[in-house]
Amino acid sequence: MSRATPRKVGLIGWGAIGRVVGGALAAGQVPGAELVCVVDNRPLAGTAPAPQRTVEQAMETCDLIVEAAGQGVVREWGAAILASGTDLLIASTGALTDDTLTDKLLHTTPGRVYFTGGAVGGLDLLQAVRAMGPLDEVRLTTTKLPATLEQPWMDAELLRRMRSATGPVEVMAGTARDVPVKFPKSTNVAASVALAVGDPDAVRVSVVADPAAAHTSHVIEASGAHGAYRFEVRHLPAAANPATSQVVPYAVLRSLAALAGRTGQIL
Structure with a gap:
């Protein structure tokens, strides 16, 4: 049964993800959810479909805040949002490779955290x-694509290899704990897999730059005593931010719909 009172939603981040999520909320495409405000560190000058507010103001007026602005927001504001009694939906799961932060978010009340x-x-x-x-x-x-993976910590030789590549180049290999820290805007998938598996150190990650990568691809391979599993997804990058995939805001909207009380869904 749907909630009698719509969830009052605050959105942190007015970028490639936030614009799609905020636009859908404002258009009434998520029954049971109402966009109350948008938080961003840039002046929006009326370009958002709801008033621009600070995080503190959002906590006062919303019962659910959606993070769509990056790992730093989760680290800085996650616990405070939950402590205020406001629920939090996290898109930037890369922040959760920090065990201390994850434990704090999972045990801070009365707000509830979702991923x-x-x-x-x-x-x-x-x-x-x-x-x-x-x-x-x-x-x-x-x-x-190589340009979406360039980072300030990369040395000149690695950047040269990426920029001059004619085929796939591995730019980093490590665990799901290491990689999201090095690629904070483009490897949240590694953290999502780690959350599902329950151990960031158990997930081996390879990040590959490919100048021919018209699609962003993620291949998950897992095996154990009960079977072997392989999943492959290939997404078009978001036009506004090629570091993320077009599908990400729609995944956020699906989670929002479930939190707003829409029934009949496989969660």
């Missing part, structure tokens, strides 16, 4: 398999 899987599928199955016993091996290979 969206974003650009990857199969997480529910990995969670189900994990309940039967540990997975022996979990690997994620993410492939994107």
Whole structure:
């Protein structure tokens, strides 16, 4: 049954994800949810379909805040939002490779924290398999256009290899704990897989730059005593921000619809 009173939603971030989510909310496309305000560190000058507010003001007027602005917002404001009694839906799951932060968010009340899987599928199955016993091996290979993966910490040689590449180039290999820290805007999928598996250190991640990557791809391979699993997704990058996939805001909207009380969904 739908909630009698619409959820009052505040949106942090008016970028490639936030604009799609905010526009859909303002157009009434999520029954049971109402966009109350938008938070962004840039003046929006009336371009958003709801008043621009500070995070503190959003906590006072909303019962659900959607984070669509990056890992730093989760670190800085996540616990405070929950402590205020406001629920929090996190898109930037990369922040949750920090065990201390994750534990704090999971145990801060009275607000409740929720996560969206974003650009990857199969997480529910990995969670189900994990309940039967540990997975022996979990690997994620993410492939994107080189320009979307460039980072300030990269040395001149790595940048040269990426920019002059004529084929795939591995730019980093590590665990799901290491990689999202190095690529804070483009590898939230690694953290989502780690959350499903229950251990960031158990997920081996390879980040690949490919100048021919018309689609962003994520390949998850997992195996254990109960079976072997492989999932592959290929998304078009978002036009406004090629570091993220077009599908991400729609994953956020699906999570919002579930939180707003729409029934008949496989959660």
